[in-house]
Amino acid sequence: MSHAAHDTHPPVSREEQAISLMQAGALPQAEAIFRDVLNDRPHDHQIMNVLAILAAQQGRASESIPMFERALSHAPGDGGPTDNTASIIQNMAVSAYSLVQEMDWANALAAYRKLLEVDPENIAAPNAIIHCVMATGETPRLADFAPGVEEGELGTHVFIACMPKSGSTFLKLAMSALTGWPDTFLAYAFLQNEEELYLPFLRKVARDDTVTQQHLRATVPNLQTMRAFRIRPVVLVRNLFDVVVSYADFFDNGAKVNTFFAGRWDALPRERKLDLVIDNYMPWYNAFHASWSDVIKHGLLDCTLLRYEDMIADKQGALESLAGFYALDKSAQDCAAAVEAVDGQKDATRFNKGKAGRGDELSDAQKDRVRHLASYYPDVDFGPVGL
Numbered sequence: 001m002s003h004a005a006h007d008t009h010p011p012v013s014r015e016e017q018a019i020s021l022m023q024a025g026a027l028p029q030a031e032a033i034f035r036d037v038l039n040d041r042p043h044d045h046q047i048m049n050v051l052a053i054l055a056a057q058q059g060r061a062s063e064s065i066p067m068f069e070r071a072l073s074h075a076p077g078d079g080g081p082t083d084n085t086a087s088i089i090q091n092m093a094v095s096a097y098s099l100v101q102e103m104d105w106a107n108a109l110a111a112y113r114k115l116l117e118v119d120p121e122n123i124a125a126p127n128a129i130i131h132c133v134m135a136t137g138e139t140p141r142l143a144d145f146a147p148g149v150e151e152g153e154l155g156t157h158v159f160i161a162c163m164p165k166s167g168s169t170f171l172k173l174a175m176s177a178l179t180g181w182p183d184t185f186l187a188y189a190f191l192q193n194e195e196e197l198y199l200p201f202l203r204k205v206a207r208d209d210t211v212t213q214q215h216l217r218a219t220v221p222n223l224q225t226m227r228a229f230r231i232r233p234v235v236l237v238r239n240l241f242d243v244v245v246s247y248a249d250f251f252d253n254g255a256k257v258n259t260f261f262a263g264r265w266d267a268l269p270r271e272r273k274l275d276l277v278i279d280n281y282m283p284w285y286n287a288f289h290a291s292w293s294d295v296i297k298h299g300l301l302d303c304t305l306l307r308y309e310d311m312i313a314d315k316q317g318a319l320e321s322l323a324g325f326y327a328l329d330k331s332a333q334d335c336a337a338a339v340e341a342v343d344g345q346k347d348a349t350r351f352n353k354g355k356a357g358r359g360d361e362l363s364d365a366q367k368d369r370v371r372h373l374a375s376y377y378p379d380v381d382f383g384p385v386g387l
Contacts, residue, residue, distance in 0.1 A: 018050075027058050045074035049088050052095070061095040062107035065114055068092040072118055089119050100128055105135035113144065120147035126199060130221050140228040146203045153207045154230055158326055159186075160213040162236035163288055165246040166308045170342060171236060172213035174319055178330055178338035184210035191258050197225050217284075218291035223301055233301070234322060235292045238308035239386030240285055240370050241359020247281060248273045271363075278366055282373050289385050290377040307384055309356045315339045359386070 014033050021030035031054045038047045052067035068088055075085045096115050099108035109132035112125045119125075129144045142151055158175050162168035176183050186202050187195040195214040206229060216222055226233065251273070256265040261276065268276065295301050304325050311318040319335035322328075359367070374382045 015047075022054070027054055030054060031058070043074050045071040045088070046082070046084060048074065049084065049091065052088075053091055056091075056095040056098060061098045061102070062104065062111065064095045065092065065107075065111045068095065069114060069118070089115070092118070093122065093124070096125075096128070100131065103135070105132045108132050109136055109138065113141075116143065116147050130224050133224055134220050140224040142228050142230075145199060145225055145228045146206050149203070149206045151230075155205070155207050155209040156181075156326060157205075157209070157229065157231045158211045158322070159226070159231050159233040160211075160236055161216055161218070161233040161292065161303070162213060163238055163243065163285055164215050165243050165250060166236045166238040167311055168213045168215075168236050170315075171234070171306075171311065171318070172211055173342040173345075174315070174338050175322065176211040177341040178319055178323065178334060179209065179211060179328060181209045181211050184208070184212050185214075186210075186212050187214055187216075192260065197222050199225065202229060215288075217288045218295045218301075223295065226301055232325070233303045234325070235296070235303055235305045236308065236311075237289060237292075237305065237385050239356060239359060240282065240374075240382075241362055241367060241386055242308075242356060243285060243359075244274055244277045244282065244366070244370065245358040245361050247277045251277075274362060274366060278369050278373075282370055285385075286373045286377065286382075289382065290380045293380045305384060312355070315343065 014037050018030040018033035018037070021027075021033070031051065034047055034051050034054065038044060038051065041047060048067055048071035052064040052071060055061070055064040055067060068091060071088050072085060072092075075088060076083045077085055092111075092115055096108060096111035099105075099111055102108075109129060112128050112132065115122055116125050126145050129140070132138075133140050133144070142149060142154070158179065158181065160168050160171055160175075162171075172183060175181075184201075184205055186197055186205075187193070188198040188201070195216045196219070197214075197216070202225065225231075248270070251259065251261075251265055256262045259265065261280075265273065265276075292303070292305075295303060296305060304322070306318060306322070316332065316336045316339050319338055320330075320332055323330040323335060362370075371387055374380075374387050
């Protein structure tokens with residue numbers, strides 16, 4: 001007698017049904033089953049993770065963020081076989097990024113702030129937050145850039161945002177002598193690099209009192225980072241005609257290694273050297289002055305403007321003014337002593353001639369080209385830089 005074969009396949013679980021529906025693209029049906037499962041197992045962080053993914057895949061990324069948070073709160077966090085904390089955080093980051101792509105800036109900002117709470121070392125979040133804050137007009141927070149650092153822990157940062165060849169090294173050394181605070185670089189690297197604020201360095205010294213000198217424009221990332229860390233810069237400027245001549249001398253004295261003209265500079269006659277400085281470096285100077293002028297004009301950051309010409313005419317007075325700006329408890333005698341400590345150290349301060357009026361060497365045509373570059377900013381007052 002023959003016996004009919006009987007299938008003995010085990011019944012398909014609800015999770016398997018839902019996964020099959022997901023693979024077939026039937027996301028709403030799969031989501032309904034997973035929600036039903038979660039009702040029965042309300043603490044199952046893996047089901048929460050899947051539901052959050054399904055919400056994001058169906059265009060509800062902002063809704064997925066709280067679900068990812070809920071999943072993380074129930075994950076064991078022990079690194080064991082059932083702990084998928086890292087995967088949940090990664091999925092959360094994908095949802096946050098999708099909100100940026102959709103230009104849903106408010107929800108993206110909230111998502112990235114939540115992401116930083118669970119993953120403080122996330123290196124992409126501060127960059128995304130910069131875009132979100134700019135788009136929403138919100139104020140950047142310290143926690144956006146330095147999770148774990150409290151407002152009351154922040155040190156005082158004397159920050160000199162300066163044009164090259166504006167006496168900034170002297171001012172930095174004098175302020176360091178006045179305060180006793182260390183000379184601290186907050187840029188990743190120098191030479192041909194833009195000296196933008198480098199977040200890892202700033203995080204490291206956030207609680208310290210420091211003195212910094214950097215050649216940087218008032219870009220959105222720089223401004224937002226300064227606002228978050230309560231940095232109030234001194235904006236140091238100089239007559240642009242004088243800068244051209246001083247810069248050419250600077251290169252003649254060896255700083256050509258900082259340029260892309262290192263192997264070509266010495267072959268140029270003096271007039272061509274001045275032309276090169278005007279054509280290649282003055283656009284940056286004009287953008288520097290215009291960017292910081294806008295900051296001052298619109299009150300985007302608490303900062304103070306200092307002219308090179310005023311500083312070299314009264315060095316002690318300049319330090320007294322900055323001591324007041326930073327609310328330092330320093331007397332006129334303290335400021336005089338700080339100036340004396342660094343004045344005359346030509347090699348250390350990098351002063352070349354240390355005087356105003358050097359731009360008279362330029363021809364009228366060269367001066368007109370410098371003025372022409374400034375004409376692209378018709379609403380900016382270039383008086384402080386001699387135009």
